[in-house]
Amino acid sequence: MVKNTGRPGYLQIADDLRAQIRGGSLAPGTPLPSTTRLAEQYDASLSVVKLAVGVLRTEGLVIGQQGKGVFVRDTTEQPPPAGGGDTAGEVAELRAAVQDLSARLAKVEEQLATSTTRRPGRSSR
Amino acid sequence: MVKNTGRPGYLQIADDLRAQIRGGSLAPGTPLPSTTRLAEQYDASLSVVKLAVGVLRTEGLVIGQQGKGVFVRDTTEQPPPAGGGDTAGEVAELRAAVQDLSARLAKVEEQLATSTTRRPGRSSR
DNA sequence: CGAGCCAACTAGGTTAACTATGTTGCTCAC
DNA sequence: GTGAGCAACATAGTTAACCTAGTTGGCTCG
Structure with a gap:
């Protein structure tokens, strides 16, 4: 499938496509590969x-046109309602928070795994 | 089976739930009915x-917690219109990730703390 | 009485099949 | 050469089934 992280596959694909869009690898107006091709x-x-395409659709990053394809939205034609322009900072902050929480979680989960021999079952994927 | 408008059913349900959340009928912190119940x-x-719940999840309006339920996010700190698309979706997703990680961290830390001292059965109800 | 097991709920993820609808290009008849 | 029709491919929506995983509370048994 995709990878073996805890992140579900459809989100991994959505992430990848989102990165390609933001990175310019998929320019606005260009169509994504067809669903079968992506598969x-x-x-x-x-x-x-x-599912992945559906996520991007609800995010407004792409627009699906029946019979034609899924096209990258032109981000300039519908500028996001910037709530003060600090959205970039907010994103960075949230990213940092995610990283921090992930690290703490990993650490604490490891502690828990090693210290507790009384809990049955608990395992990883 | 919802109505006969052109709007797909899963979006109609998502719209309805979104309206209830924004209208205060579903207050922040309260759980949505279970999926079977909603069905x-x-x-x-x-x-x-x-699918409908998935839409609201990617919008960041609700947070699903496995085993417990789907809870309404605190909307007062979170009023972004879904149409924003660009960064709004990413911000929503990151926020959701932060909340999710926080929840997991809290849970796991509690487990760690209690497992070193005593063995609790249930915590709250 | 208490610890632990278990059964019943919960959400989440994945897959597959079917239908509907729209677009496009090709072919073929005239 | 032009037009009609059709086949192939596209997204979109719906449904159903199966599995995983977390939570909770009751029940049993030592």
């Missing part, structure tokens, strides 16, 4: 690809 | 309900 690319089932 | 309420299949 092959990511070695995923059609369903997860459709 | 009965709207006379829809489980799949469309799950």
Whole structure:
């Protein structure tokens, strides 16, 4: 499938496509590969690809046109309601928070795994 | 099965839940009915309900906690219109990630703290 | 009485199949 | 050469089924 992180596959694909869009690898107006093609690319089932595209659609990053394809939205035609322009900073802050929390979580979960021999079952994927 | 408008069912349900949340009918912190219950309420299949909840999740309006339920996010600190698309979606997603990680961290830290001292059964109810 | 197991709920993820609808390009008849 | 029709491919929506995983509370058994 995709990878073996805790993150579900359809989000991984959505992340990847989102990164490509933001990185300019997929320019506004250009179509994404078809769902079947994406399914092959990511070695995923059609369903997860459709889910991933659905996520990007609800995020407004892409626009699906039935019969034609899924196109990258022109970000300039609908500028986000910048709540003061600090959205970039906010994103950075949130990212940092995620990193921090992830690290703490990993550490604490490890502690828990090693210190507790009384809990049955608990395992990883 | 919802109505006969052109709008797909899963979006109708998402709209309705979103309206209830914004209207205060579903206060922050309160759980949504379970998916099976929602499916009965709207006379829809489980799949469309799950899709609807998924939409609200990616919008950051609700947070699903496995095993417990889907809870309304604190909307006062979170009024972004979903149409924003660009960074709004990413911010929402990051916020959701932070909340999720925080929840997991809190849970796991509590486990760690209690497991070193005593063995609790249940905590709150 | 208490610790632990278990059963019943919960959400989440994945897959597959089917239908509907729209677009596009090709072919073929005239 | 032009137009109609059709086949192939596209997204979109819906449904159903199965599995994982977390939470909770009751029940049993030592």
